[in-house]
């Protein structure tokens with residue numbers, strides 16, 4: 310049985326449709342024996358009607374310089390889950406300019422909302438939520454979209470590719486991820502999500518795992534918890550790993566050491 314010690318994609322109540330505080334999530338991670346927890350609230354137009362307003366995202370901007378790195382024996386990483394918003398792999402906030410801070414003072418250098426929010430973060434997860442921009446796109450275009458999203462400097466993980474339902478070439482994405490030392494995610498929250506049958510998700514996630522094993526691409530496991538009670542609980546994902554005999558050395562989130570080493574190898578941050 311795989312013994313996974315890192316939950317690398319979770320949400321606090323700052324995601325607006327999630328319900329726990331960061332302290333409740335860290336407590337829950339400690340209680341189930343996690344060595345590492347990454348908190349990755351949504352960075353997305355789904356949160357606010359005026360996404361241009363920096364005030365709405367100040368909790369994300371300040372978290373990296375506020376949270377302790379070690380808390381209740383858990384290593385706490387600070388990131389976000391940014392929406393992929395175009396077939397070019399652009400991420401939410403990259404086309405939004407910010408020139409003033411939250412009290413109205415001008416910045417010395419103007420920035421994009423994306424750069425301002427993510428600059429101090431440990432990493433970014435890139436995920437597809439709203440899919441309207443991909444309507445009518447070809448398989449190649451959607452495959453390239455994921456690869457381009459992964460190419461952004463701070464992006465370490467492609468979130469829940471299994472759940473998106475987009476018809477993409479898993480092997481091409483896994484090959485690109487391996488070349489960049491970045492990760493594909495197996496997301497526990499995808500099973501039974503929004504009425505999508507478990508077997509549909511199961512088959513897609515299995516195909517992703519087979520592609521990763523074939524090309525040597527590393528993965529992360531995540532609960533995508535929107536409440537603290539499910540932090541660190543990956544039963545369906547783990548049984549899928551067992552079903553395909555997934556090689557343990559390709560599980561970046563196996564423990565704190567393996568995950569931090571993978572983050573370093575991706576050239577994103579050295580916390581080893």
Ligand SMILES: [Zn+2]
Pocket residue numbers: 320324326351535
């Ligand atoms: Zn969410």
Ligand SMILES: [Zn+2]
Pocket residue numbers: 318319320390533
């Ligand atoms: Zn999420």
